[in-house]
Amino acid sequence: SIESAHERQRAYSLIAAEYAKAGLTEEATGLVQSIGNPEFARLDMMRAYLETEDYAQAQKIALQPDMLDFLPEVGQAYLDMGEPEQALSLIDSIPSADSADWLRQSTAIEFARQNEFDQALKLAQTVTDPEIKADVLAAIAANYTKSSDDSSWGRLWTRLVNPLRAWLGTSDQERAVEILDQAVDVMQIDTE
Numbered sequence: 001s002i003e004s005a006h007e008r009q010r011a012y013s014l015i016a017a018e019y020a021k022a023g024l025t026e027e028a029t030g031l032v033q034s035i036g037n038p039e040f041a042r043l044d045m046m047r048a049y050l051e052t053e054d055y056a057q058a059q060k061i062a063l064q065p066d067m068l069d070f071l072p073e074v075g076q077a078y079l080d081m082g083e084p085e086q087a088l089s090l091i092d093s094i095p096s097a098d099s100a101d102w103l104r105q106s107t108a109i110e111f112a113r114q115n116e117f118d119q120a121l122k123l124a125q126t127v128t129d130p131e132i133k134a135d136v137l138a139a140i141a142a143n144y145t146k147s148s149d150d151s152s153w154g155r156l157w158t159r160l161v162n163p164l165r166a167w168l169g170t171s172d173q174e175r176a177v178e179i180l181d182q183a184v185d186v187m188q189i190d191t192e
Contacts, residue, residue, distance in 0.1 A: 008035075009038060013032070013041035013044045016028045016031040016041055016045055017045055020048035020057070021048045025057060028048075042064070045061055053081075055077055055078060055086070058073075058077065062090075063093060068093055068095050069095065069096060075087035075091070075107070076106065078090075079106055082110070084114065087103060090103065091107070098129070104124075104126055104132075105132050108127075109143070112140040117140065117143075120143075124140060
């Protein structure tokens with residue numbers, strides 16, 4: 001009964017999003033296809049899937065050729081769930097270099113939070129924007145010196161392990177300084 005074609009499409013889009021939230025994937029997809037498969041309707045569905053934590057369906061929508069600009073939203077949802085590997089798998093499909101660098105930065109920081117520093121540093125090296133690269137290196141360095149366990153047992157473990165690390169090689173603080181030196185080098189190259 002809605003006379004405006006635009007308003008009618010918008011109403012169908014909202015209904016499709018509600019179908020998606022209810023887990024009725026076929027109904028949501030069918031409704032969106034019946035109104036011509038517009039990007040805004042697929043975007044509403046993708047976001048509905050993200051809200052209901054159906055990341056596989058959201059990713060499926062975002063991987064459609066004209067929806068690739070929305071992959072960072074799916075990647076961020078994976079990061080919020082503590083799954084940086086899933087976010088990492090999306091980066092190469094993102095068409096915008098700025099958006100890809102943003103997701104690289106966020107993913108590298110999440111790897112660092114999970115004490116996967118080699119993976120974090122490897123990913124940080126692929127960031128193309130020097131300012132973002134320096135920021136991510138600084139964030140990794142900051143996470144490098146944080147204790148993953150602030151309990152009394154965690155602090156005791158840190159006191160026992162750091163001297164051993166110092167004896168075997170570098171301490172966490174020394175490694176953090178090395179990473180910060182890399183960040184400074186990146187910024188110096190950018191200003192030259």
